[in-house]
Amino acid sequence: MTLQSKKYDIMEQYETELEAFSIIMKDKDYSVLTQREYMLDIRRFLGSVYPKPVEDITKLDVMRYLTSIRKSGTGGSARNRQLSSIRTFFKFLNLMEIIKGNPALEVEKTKVEKNRIPTYLDELELVHFFQEVDGRYVIRNVAICMLMAYAGLRVIEIHRLNLKDYHRDEEYLRVKGKGDKWRVVPLLPEIIDSLDRYMPIRIPHRSGKDIPLFTSQFGRRIARRTVQHVTEQAFAAFQESKPENEKKLSSHKLRHSFATLHIRSGTDIRSVQELLGHSSIENTQIYTHVDNKQLRAAQGNIKGKLPALK
Missing domain, CATH: 1.10.443.10 (Intergrase catalytic core)
Known part of the structure; x- marks a missing residue:
């Protein structure tokens, strides 16, 4: 299977869920940029669990995905943002009564160093x-x-x-x-x-x-x-x-x-x-x-x- 054909299969497999996610983001007046970034995060995540149905996705699947992107070099803040996207995705599917439960809800965020002195020019x-x-x-x-x-x-x-x-x-x-x-x-x-x-x-x-x-x-x-x-x-x-x-x-x-x-x-x-x-x-x-x-x-x-x- 080519990368392009897999991408098409993923879109087809999760078409209903992705459409629902898009609709509710628009309904909640998310900015175009936020919609684009959230959708990109979710497509990547769904690509990691394909062809598992959305209702069968578990907390372990979410943690496994976050571990894989950490190994590929994704930083803590970026992983937390992707976890937020995944949580929002499942939350919206619950609101639309497509699934029940949110496997990402109990996944802990990565601890990120706070209050680092920012880099600046004098x-x-x-x-x-x-x-x-x-x-x-x-x-x-x-x-x-x-x-x-x-x-x-x-x-x-x-x-x-x-x-x-x-x-x-x-x-x-x-x-x-x-x-x-x-x-x-x-x-x-x-x-x-x-x-x-x-x-x-x-x-x-x-x-x-x-x-x-x-x-x-x-x-x-x-x-x-x-x-x-x-x-x-x-x-x-x-x-x-x-x-x-x-x-x-x-x-x-x-x-x-x-x-x-x-x-x-x-x-x-x-x-x-x-x-x-x-x-x-x-x-x-x-x-x-x-x-x-x-x-x-x-x-x-x-x-x-x-x-x-x-």
């Missing part, structure tokens, strides 16, 4: 990074990187931005974040300047009711992969020019840099949480481990009160 490193932003559409690319490094936008948020979300006169962006939650991000003059440079050369959008802010060379909404590629090229050039810098850098590190810059500049953590669009302040607190001026100041209160060592 102020001077950011200046050097922007010197390396290049490409055929360098003006667009600079504007994109400015929004990530100095407004804290995620790759998916850059991809989603529409022209109507940019309020030039009021100097802010409306940003659609995780869970389709909206937030308002004020824009600094330098960011507005980068967007002012971009707008006159922006390639008009060719079709669709929502007009994207950032477009490709063909006038389509810029792809997430393109945004990642822009930053990857700049980071590669940056690290080539700074071989002593051994940080593991990616597009999301610009967002880390934004948060860290605020914390080091004395911005209160609640404001940083709002700017980042974090639902929980716990997600924001990892940046306080980098340089918390309030804690340093607090320690300064007992300066001179320690005993002298002989």
Whole structure:
């Protein structure tokens, strides 16, 4: 059996369950990206148990699958995300009364190290990074990187931005974040300047009711992969020019840099949480481990009160 024919057989075997899963995700207004990722996770999982009927899948099957992807190099966070997808899949099938029970419900999540100090670029490193932003559409690319490094936008948020979300006169962006939650991000003059440079050369959008802010060379909404590629090229050039810098850098590190810059500049953590669009302040607190001026100041209160060592 070829890989293609097996894929077709899997789709046919679980057609009813996959259709039900898709319907209920749409009904619950899951984002298109979430639907795609969940469906991909479930197809991979079902491929590991094929041709076993869904109602016969056991907790052991789920654990065996998670073990197999761990052996193939999948990290703890990614395994937990796939377990979440599998749990949701069975939960929805129960709601649709297709099966009874959830074999993934009692499977424990992988323990993942929390509060790791995030990788980031400091102020001077950011200046050097922007010197390396290049490409055929360098003006667009600079504007994109400015929004990530100095407004804290995620790759998916850059991809989603529409022209109507940019309020030039009021100097802010409306940003659609995780869970389709909206937030308002004020824009600094330098960011507005980068967007002012971009707008006159922006390639008009060719079709669709929502007009994207950032477009490709063909006038389509810029792809997430393109945004990642822009930053990857700049980071590669940056690290080539700074071989002593051994940080593991990616597009999301610009967002880390934004948060860290605020914390080091004395911005209160609640404001940083709002700017980042974090639902929980716990997600924001990892940046306080980098340089918390309030804690340093607090320690300064007992300066001179320690005993002298002989």
